[in-house]
Amino acid sequence: MIRTAVFDLDGTLLDSAPDIHAALNRAIATRGLQPYTLPEVTAMIGDGVQVLVTRALAGRGLPFDPAVLAALMADEAISHARDTAPFPGIPEVLESLSDQGWRLAVCTNKPEAAARALLGSLGLAGHFAAIGGGDSFPVRKPDPGHLRATLAAGGGSPEGAVMIGDHRNDVQAAAGAGLPCIFAGWGYGTPAMAEGAPIAVRPADLPGLLAALRP
Numbered sequence: 001m002i003r004t005a006v007f008d009l010d011g012t013l014l015d016s017a018p019d020i021h022a023a024l025n026r027a028i029a030t031r032g033l034q035p036y037t038l039p040e041v042t043a044m045i046g047d048g049v050q051v052l053v054t055r056a057l058a059g060r061g062l063p064f065d066p067a068v069l070a071a072l073m074a075d076e077a078i079s080h081a082r083d084t085a086p087f088p089g090i091p092e093v094l095e096s097l098s099d100q101g102w103r104l105a106v107c108t109n110k111p112e113a114a115a116r117a118l119l120g121s122l123g124l125a126g127h128f129a130a131i132g133g134g135d136s137f138p139v140r141k142p143d144p145g146h147l148r149a150t151l152a153a154g155g156g157s158p159e160g161a162v163m164i165g166d167h168r169n170d171v172q173a174a175a176g177a178g179l180p181c182i183f184a185g186w187g188y189g190t191p192a193m194a195e196g197a198p199i200a201v202r203p204a205d206l207p208g209l210l211a212a213l214r215p
């Protein structure tokens with residue numbers, strides 16, 4: 001049985017909100033709009049870039065604007081870490097899970113090219129058998145098809161897999177695919193989003209929780 005740990009990216013592996021915040025404010029400034037605070041932007045993350053831009057513009061009374069999305073995606077900070085870093089303990093956990101024979105994958109609503117570039121810029125891309133982005137497949141989280149397709153791309157099977165994420169989209173995608181989920185308590189979601197999933201307080205809790213779910 002191949003055991004696969006499927007990780008969400010923003011708010012689970014990476015503390016990327018500072019760069020997303022800066023890039024989003026630069027993108028909306030192209031329309032003369034007032035910036036948002038970091039906590040405001042952090043609460044808008046989780047459904048991909050198009051929804052992020054839609055929420056930011058709606059908050060300023062405007063409809064979705066593809067030019068603002070294009071400005072966001074052209075911003076270097078989205079795909080090359082400036083202030084983005086792995087959460088403390090994440091690199092060590094990835095190493096130790098690999099050593100224990102876990103296959104690792106990423107299932108993120110961030111566009112795939114940006115996710116790959118970002119993980120590459122942090123020296124983490126080599127850990128993952130598959131990186132399924134928000135635009136890699138016809139569906140994205142919370143649709144379980146995103147998780148299933150990512151697992152298939154990584155050569156894993158649902159029977160041996162666990163999802164780890166910080167948002168209700170991760171919990172719901174896992175439930176739909178019939179996988180257990182561990183909620184990343186250090187991330188951007190609220191504990192209510194765990195919907196009964198076990199909550200890991202810090203990344204170092206993951207090896208023990210994962211081994212209990214997939215012995």
Ligand SMILES: O=C(O)COP(=O)(O)O
Pocket residue numbers: 008009010011044045046047048049052107108109110111167
């Ligand atoms: O891009 C987003 O909004 C969130 O991405 P995530 O799925 O990695 O949390």
Ligand SMILES: [Mg+2]
Pocket residue numbers: 008009010011012046165166167187
């Ligand atoms: Mg997330």
